[in-house]
Amino acid sequence: MKRIEVIKRLLKEKLELKGGNLTEQRVAVFDYLSQVENHPTAEEVFLAVKRKMPKISLATVYKNLEALVECGLISKLAHGDGAARYDIRTDQHYHTHCLKCGKILDMDIEDDLLAGLSIPEDFVATGYRLELLGHCSNCK
C-alpha cells in the first residue's frame, strides 16, 4: 500500500474519534510534517503545502494544524517568542533550541526527568517540557 494511503487511513481513524473528517488539505498538512526533520511554523507549512495545492489558504492550515493537535496526531511547540512550531512527534521528548537561528531539534535521549524531581504537593502534573537553550552546530 502506498505511503499516502497509509497516512489517509491513520488520519481518518483518529479524526473520526473527535467527529472530524478526512480532507485532502489535512492529508497534505500531515504529510508535509511527516517528511521534515525540523519543526516548522504554520507559515512554513502553508508555503510548502501551497506548492502542491495552490488554492489552500493560510487560515485552513492554521485550522487543520489545530485539528491535528486536537486528535493527538501532531504536537504544538509554543515555547518562546515568535510563531508556534509544529511537531510530527507526540511522544514525550526534549528539544534543543538555538538562541541565534531559532532552530529547534529533537534530543534523542530517554532519561525520564520527572522521576527524579520533587514535585510540589498541591500541583497535579500531567506532563512537562524541557528545552535546552544554546547554540547549534552552525551558530557556535
Place this chain on the structure above:
Amino acid sequence: MKRIEVIKRLLKEKLELKGGNLTEQRVAVFDYLSQVENHPTAEEVFLAVKRKMPKISLATVYKNLEALVECGLISKLAHGDGAARYDIRTDQHYHTHCLKCGKILDMDIEDDLLAGLSIPEDFVATGYRLELLGHCSNCK
C-alpha cells in the same frame, strides 16, 4: 534606608552598565514586580503601576520591562500561547504552569537537571528551561 531607596540604588547601578538611566517609571515597574508572588503580564504590570502613576503608557511599560531584562534585573517567561510574563527572579529555577487558569508559580527545588542529562555533542548549551504542566491547587 527605605526600601525604595535600596531599589533605586540597585537599578541605577545595573542600568548604567548598559548606558540606561534611572527613571521613576522604571523604579515603579521593578518595585511592583518585586512585590508580587506571581508572574504578571506586561498588561498586568501596566494596570498596577498606572494606579500610582496614572500618566504612564503601556508602551513605556513594555520598553522598561525589556530594559530591565536587558540588564539582568528581571527575566521574561515567553511560554508561547498568550502574553509573555515577567519574573523578578533571574536565577535558574523551574515553574509549574496550570493548563486551566494559566497561573505560573515557582518550584522551589534545587535539583540540577543538566547534571544528569546527556547533551548532544554538537550543541553548546548555555541554559535550559523546564516547566511542569498540569493543574494547580485551585483548578484540580
Place this chain on the structure above:
DNA sequence: ACAAAATCAATAATAATTATCCTTTTTATT
C-alpha cells in the same frame, strides 16, 4: 545653566492567530 542624550506618552504599525461569512465538499439519509 545649557546642549546632548535619553526617555516619555501617544499612537501607528506589525506579526501571529482567530473569527466571520459565504461557498464548496463530505457524510448521512432516503
Place this chain on the structure above:
DNA sequence: AATAAAAAGGATAATTATTATTGATTTTGT
C-alpha cells in the same frame, strides 16, 4: 443516486500582543 445536514474550505476582517515612530519632556554631563 438524489438530497439534506454537517463539516470544512477560502478569502478576508478582526483581535491580541508587541514593536516602531514621533515629537515633547526629562535627565545628564560639562
